[in-house]
Structure formats: structure tokens, C-alpha cells
Amino acid sequence: MDSFNSLLHEAVTNGYNWKFGILQRPEKHIIEDTKLYQVPEGLAELVRVLVGILSNSNLS
Numbered sequence: 001m002d003s004f005n006s007l008l009h010e011a012v013t014n015g016y017n018w019k020f021g022i023l024q025r026p027e028k029h030i031i032e033d034t035k036l037y038q039v040p041e042g043l044a045e046l047v048r049v050l051v052g053i054l055s056n057s058n059l060s
Helices: 043-057
Strands: 007-013 017-024 029-032
Touching: 017 043
Parallel strands: none
Antiparallel strands: 007 017, 017 029
16 A cells, blocks of 8 residues: 555744645645634634644544
């Protein structure tokens, strides 16, 4: 079984502002999440996103 994951999650941050995206490797296509997650105001939502990414990456 090939362990290659066709999706690559990406994050860009300066520590206070976070943005996310997904690279669909086979198609070489990037999907950008247009929402800006800010710390500390949106910390709870940011943690939910990070946990979701980590939880889904364990499925492959």
C-alpha cells in the first residue's frame, strides 16, 4: 500500500495571524482558506483547525 498522501496541508503565520491552505499534489492545485485566524482572539478556533488537520493526517 502506498503511504503517499495526495493532500498537503500548509500554514503561514507570523505568530499572531494564521492562514491555511491545501495542496492537491496530483493536480498541482492549491486551495487557500481565505479566513484569517488571529491570536489571541481566535485561539479556540485556530486550535480546532490544527487538531482537525492533525487528526485527518493520521487517517492515511
